[in-house]
Amino acid sequence: MTHSRFRSLALLFCLAASSACRGTDASPTGGVVVVSSGADAETLVPPLVEGSQGRVVTELIYDKLADVGPALNTFGDVGFVPKLARSWDWSRDSLTITFHLDPGARWHDGQPVTAYDVQYAFRVWTDSAVGAVQRAALAAVDSVSAPDSRTARVYFRERTPEQFYAFTYTLIPLPAHRLASLPGAALRDAPEVRSPVGSGPFRFVSWAPRTRLELSANTAYYAGRPRVDGVVFVFAAQGATVAARLLAGEADFVEQLSPPDFAQLPRDGAVRAQPYGSLDYTFLLFNQFDARDAARPHPIFADRAMRRVLTAAIDRSTIVRSVFDSLARPAIGPFSRMQWTADTTLTGIAFDPSAAARMLDSLGWRDTDRNGIRERAGRPLAFSVLVPASSRPRQAAAVLLQAQFKAVGVAVTIEQTDFNTFLDRARRGAFDAMVSGVRTSPSPRGVRDWWGTPGPDRGIQNWGRWSNAEFDAQLDSALSAPRVEELRAHIHAAYQAALNDAPAIWLYEPRFFAGVHRRLTVRALRPDAWWSGIVNWSIDPAQRLPRDRRAPATP
Amino acid sequence: MPREIVTRLLHAIAVCAVVATSVFVLIQCAPGDPFATALDGADVPPSVRAEWRARYGFDLPPGERFVRWAAALTRGELGYAASRHRTVAEVVGDAMPRTLLLVGVALGLGFAAGVGIALVQTRHHRRWQDRVLGALTLGGVAVPEFLVALLAMTWLGARWRLFPVAGMGSLGDAGAWPLWERILDLVWHLALPAGVLALAVASRVARHQRAALLAVMREDYIRTARAKGLGEWDVIVRHALPNAIGPVIALLGLALPSLVGGAVLIERIFGWPGMGLTLFDALLARDYPLILAAVLLATVLAVVARTVTDAIAEYVAPRRARER
Numbered sequence: 001m002t003h004s005r006f007r008s009l010a011l012l013f014c015l016a017a018s019s020a021c022r023g024t025d026a027s028p029t030g031g032v033v034v035v036s037s038g039a040d041a042e043t044l045v046p047p048l049v050e051g052s053q054g055r056v057v058t059e060l061i062y063d064k065l066a067d068v069g070p071a072l073n074t075f076g077d078v079g080f081v082p083k084l085a086r087s088w089d090w091s092r093d094s095l096t097i098t099f100h101l102d103p104g105a106r107w108h109d110g111q112p113v114t115a116y117d118v119q120y121a122f123r124v125w126t127d128s129a130v131g132a133v134q135r136a137a138l139a140a141v142d143s144v145s146a147p148d149s150r151t152a153r154v155y156f157r158e159r160t161p162e163q164f165y166a167f168t169y170t171l172i173p174l175p176a177h178r179l180a181s182l183p184g185a186a187l188r189d190a191p192e193v194r195s196p197v198g199s200g201p202f203r204f205v206s207w208a209p210r211t212r213l214e215l216s217a218n219t220a221y222y223a224g225r226p227r228v229d230g231v232v233f234v235f236a237a238q239g240a241t242v243a244a245r246l247l248a249g250e251a252d253f254v255e256q257l258s259p260p261d262f263a264q265l266p267r268d269g270a271v272r273a274q275p276y277g278s279l280d281y282t283f284l285l286f287n288q289f290d291a292r293d294a295a296r297p298h299p300i301f302a303d304r305a306m307r308r309v310l311t312a313a314i315d316r317s318t319i320v321r322s323v324f325d326s327l328a329r330p331a332i333g334p335f336s337r338m339q340w341t342a343d344t345t346l347t348g349i350a351f352d353p354s355a356a357a358r359m360l361d362s363l364g365w366r367d368t369d370r371n372g373i374r375e376r377a378g379r380p381l382a383f384s385v386l387v388p389a390s391s392r393p394r395q396a397a398a399v400l401l402q403a404q405f406k407a408v409g410v411a412v413t414i415e416q417t418d419f420n421t422f423l424d425r426a427r428r429g430a431f432d433a434m435v436s437g438v439r440t441s442p443s444p445r446g447v448r449d450w451w452g453t454p455g456p457d458r459g460i461q462n463w464g465r466w467s468n469a470e471f472d473a474q475l476d477s478a479l480s481a482p483r484v485e486e487l488r489a490h491i492h493a494a495y496q497a498a499l500n501d502a503p504a505i506w507l508y509e510p511r512f513f514a515g516v517h518r519r520l521t522v523r524a525l526r527p528d529a530w531w532s533g534i535v536n537w538s539i540d541p542a543q544r545l546p547r548d549r550r551a552p553a554t555p
Numbered sequence: 556m557p558r559e560i561v562t563r564l565l566h567a568i569a570v571c572a573v574v575a576t577s578v579f580v581l582i583q584c585a586p587g588d589p590f591a592t593a594l595d596g597a598d599v600p601p602s603v604r605a606e607w608r609a610r611y612g613f614d615l616p617p618g619e620r621f622v623r624w625a626a627a628l629t630r631g632e633l634g635y636a637a638s639r640h641r642t643v644a645e646v647v648g649d650a651m652p653r654t655l656l657l658v659g660v661a662l663g664l665g666f667a668a669g670v671g672i673a674l675v676q677t678r679h680h681r682r683w684q685d686r687v688l689g690a691l692t693l694g695g696v697a698v699p700e701f702l703v704a705l706l707a708m709t710w711l712g713a714r715w716r717l718f719p720v721a722g723m724g725s726l727g728d729a730g731a732w733p734l735w736e737r738i739l740d741l742v743w744h745l746a747l748p749a750g751v752l753a754l755a756v757a758s759r760v761a762r763h764q765r766a767a768l769l770a771v772m773r774e775d776y777i778r779t780a781r782a783k784g785l786g787e788w789d790v791i792v793r794h795a796l797p798n799a800i801g802p803v804i805a806l807l808g809l810a811l812p813s814l815v816g817g818a819v820l821i822e823r824i825f826g827w828p829g830m831g832l833t834l835f836d837a838l839l840a841r842d843y844p845l846i847l848a849a850v851l852l853a854t855v856l857a858v859v860a861r862t863v864t865d866a867i868a869e870y871v872a873p874r875r876a877r878e879r
Binding site for chain 2: 032034042043128129131185188189194208209210211212232234235236237238240241244245247248249250264419420421423424425545546547548549
């Protein structure tokens, strides 16, 4: 009897200890989260993933070595959360980082995750035959060695403030024991990659392209099994269908509700809108060169004074209120407020249509023939704005921009095109101005791609070909600054230079609202990766549905 | 007869060749390429896109690509769908049966309902039943399919939850259900997309069938049938309909291409993973081999359907039946 009581106490103690190890969260386990999405993953091979849906799925199947924390800091390793790497050490010169892998980490086929997998992943990412999308982010990494199976050592060519972020955010360890025999060029289409074996919280179950993709909980996950039994992504090409699935109770989660969806939200509270930060910002980009002759400066936008005048003519707050109501706010500059380097102390060009009109007069643009449009030397002050037909907010913003420009005597023609044409013309510089948008990353490095002077390592997507030496220099200094304060000072100067030079009118930053069914409990959503906390999502047992019936995957 | 068959076959081949060539040329004129969407990622160096283009033969001149594609087609190879990481034949093999199911059900339902409506209208010619059904069929022809689809999805799907909003089957353990339950589930999911497509077909068929029936009802043999003491329904169904249905059957052959075209929209709205959705995705991704295969197959389908419906119309015509 005494022996039995002792055993019971020991069992209770073990249970309590187990509970403590998993934290104090007493959320129930079980249920399947159905995510309604507008896009499917284009591939399940992490180095080849381009779109956001591919990222969502691969980051649920595969774990990184470490991940950025809720503050989205990318400087050094402050705030980074250990994942496959339980810990890491820096060398004294900061040119080497040694990652110590979690001994409990296993691939979904039961094999341990080793340093050789990290080494193999680096080979894949840097193999030109593979065509890894973000291999440029690993340019500063010289090599990866594996002193033993649990230790991966990364050697850098140079010290940069974001070297830890660049490596851990980009590179995802891959199962060398399954893929190493494949030549790099074959990785994209190999049958093995259609049923991936990862190391993350969810196992791959099935994928019917453009229809659905199913994952099940990895019950042997080294960081504790997810609270839900699985995640199913259901895809629909039509935006209205994506939201309708949630409203009909056929889905539990929608990444982003559009403004018209809010009017449809049921009054019984079955679906709620959960706000979270966005890394998007949208702007009216001025082409610095002539749309018809790329060698000639643009007759209107090459002039800095004209760009500033046009910026002053635009009331961005009215545009944002009219298009989004309260679901967006005016953008500040070439960044998102959610980035840790965001700067809200910058001085922008204030809305002042009277001053804009006076400046236009002084620049020689006058309405001599009284037709409401200004002219100079017989040439009307007119240009076209390119807008993708796939984006309703951008179309609406373009119409309002047209009206506001008209008020100061500027004629604007709106050109709507399909997205492929939009991209093609953007790449060729065949536009006057365009309403463009960016989904940036937590790092300020992306600013260099969009706004840096076009060159081999920058300005890849600087379609307006804006060039400003001060901006480039300050940004370079910021991205190599050894201390946070220095970085902030340089980036402030870079952003201010951009605002002063007005290569674009920064229009709006949308506020994201996820649609969440009431049966689902969702924790805080990270702006760059709403799925990052999905292991802690839970479904109310009292609201389980027939679609929740499924056996959790066995280890 | 054999000469007629050979003529029709040659005509069909010529139509398919013209359509394939036209589509190929049009795609080449459209901006973008299969790897243009890679621009979404800020870190994609142009060299990577160049590598991808070379790997799938997109760096070749358009003329050479077309010759290669046509040569492969003669060997029965449709090429590789880079956007799906599978062969075109595999993609089409998955999607085509789904579209045939959707369009087939819509066509069958629409035809049956349309003929039924026309019979009722003819029976009650110039009475309130005729006028009400006439107004409804006019509405069915006039209202755009996408609007009907969105309304059906919003009200019958999302609000009243009578039918699923989208997809082909239920989630969860539906794969383990007995066969009959899975068939019922499929029918339940088919209800909205097939219903919306059928509505348009039914409206068109009803209007044509009514006109054809009314024309026939003035014939002498109808008067004779009535004089024999047959009931009005018997007269319409047994004597008028066989003589008036031929042109409507032929109409179905002509309606099929527009039905397949309508399926692009309906499949997109209801998330039905058929050829319409495949073609739409392929167009966005500029997946040339998949676009060409989808258009070519739709053309073949239309040509075959027209030939078959012409043959059926001939077959059911009473005069031809008497000759048999």
